[in-house]
Amino acid sequence: MCYICQKRKVKKLLLNKYFYVGFGFLLWMIFADQESLIVQYKLSNDIKTLEKQKKFYLEEIEKNQNSLNILNNDTTSLEKFARENYYMKKDNEEVFVVIEEKE
Template sequence: MDKSKIKSILIKTFSNKFVISFLIFFFWIFFFDQHSIWERKEYKSKIEALSKEKDYYLYQIKKDKNRIHELKTNRENLEKFAREQYLMKKKDEDIFIIIEKE
């Protein structure tokens, strides 16, 4: 086939109103629609960020459950926790708070 025949076939194909309608529809859906490529990328990045956040919070929940179990089962751990977190003390003790600069 020579170039003129190929050119005439392409012109006939792309001048067809159905092909033009399909191409316009395709580009509209692909780039401008609510479910375009950019929207899908944004949704994917949001899903990944939320998955990481979910994993972090599940880890924190597990860690806190272990800490609560330790506090409920061991009196010494409970006393240590109360002294460190709430600055509780016995009657004859003094508390010194040391703040370290970073």
């Protein structure tokens, strides 16, 4: 096609009222609306982040549930847990904490 024909088509398109209405609608949907594309993108990223957090916390709950079951059913592990975390001891013993130096 010739350059002049293309120029006429562009000019005709720019003078069309439907073009302006469509362009305005497109701008409105991208930037100004409450459910705009920018907001949808941010919400999508938030959902992905929350799903990762949900997965992490479900795994942590599973680990804690397993630890709780072990502590409820095994007295030696309960005693070990109490000694390590709460520094409990029997009446007739002394507890020494040995810290190894890392090289």
